[in-house]
Amino acid sequence: MLDIFLQDPSLKIIHLKRRNHLRTLVSLRIAEKNKLWSKSVYEAGESTTSKAIRLNPEECLLHFRTMAEEECWFDNFFQRKPKMELFYEDLVHHTTAELRRVQLFLGVREQKLETLLARQNPEPLPALLLNFRELEIRFRNTEWHSYFTDGE
Numbered sequence: 001m002l003d004i005f006l007q008d009p010s011l012k013i014i015h016l017k018r019r020n021h022l023r024t025l026v027s028l029r030i031a032e033k034n035k036l037w038s039k040s041v042y043e044a045g046e047s048t049t050s051k052a053i054r055l056n057p058e059e060c061l062l063h064f065r066t067m068a069e070e071e072c073w074f075d076n077f078f079q080r081k082p083k084m085e086l087f088y089e090d091l092v093h094h095t096t097a098e099l100r101r102v103q104l105f106l107g108v109r110e111q112k113l114e115t116l117l118a119r120q121n122p123e124p125l126p127a128l129l130l131n132f133r134e135l136e137i138r139f140r141n142t143e144w145h146s147y148f149t150d151g152e
Helices: 003-007 021-033 055-075 088-093 096-106 132-140
Strands: 013-017 082-086
Touching: 003 088, 013 055, 013 088, 021 055, 055 132, 082 096, 088 096
Parallel strands: 013 082
Antiparallel strands: none
């Protein structure tokens, strides 16, 4: 089914990724818990207490491995297409520069772009994860430990 994407020679791929897959999982679980999938810049945010969740280490490990495998699979699948990696964290912290880079990659006239969406969970992970310390200890000395120390 995805082969159709390989047939169009003019197609360019923007692969949006996150450096911190723990953040991805936390955001997903909070959205499932509170039934909120997006937030406007005009809406008030939820309290950290109403968002706080608990994750089990096995769920985290499965998520980390799955995300790494899927990223690798898509990178390989689109290796012969013009492709740009775009990291969510860079988009949040360097919005103008990253959107300029996207427009340049796409070959479109540069314009000032804006969004009405706001980050839903900007709080530090220890505030969002009730068992942050337990998970951080569990993943210490693993390839995923940086997810617990990056400050993002």
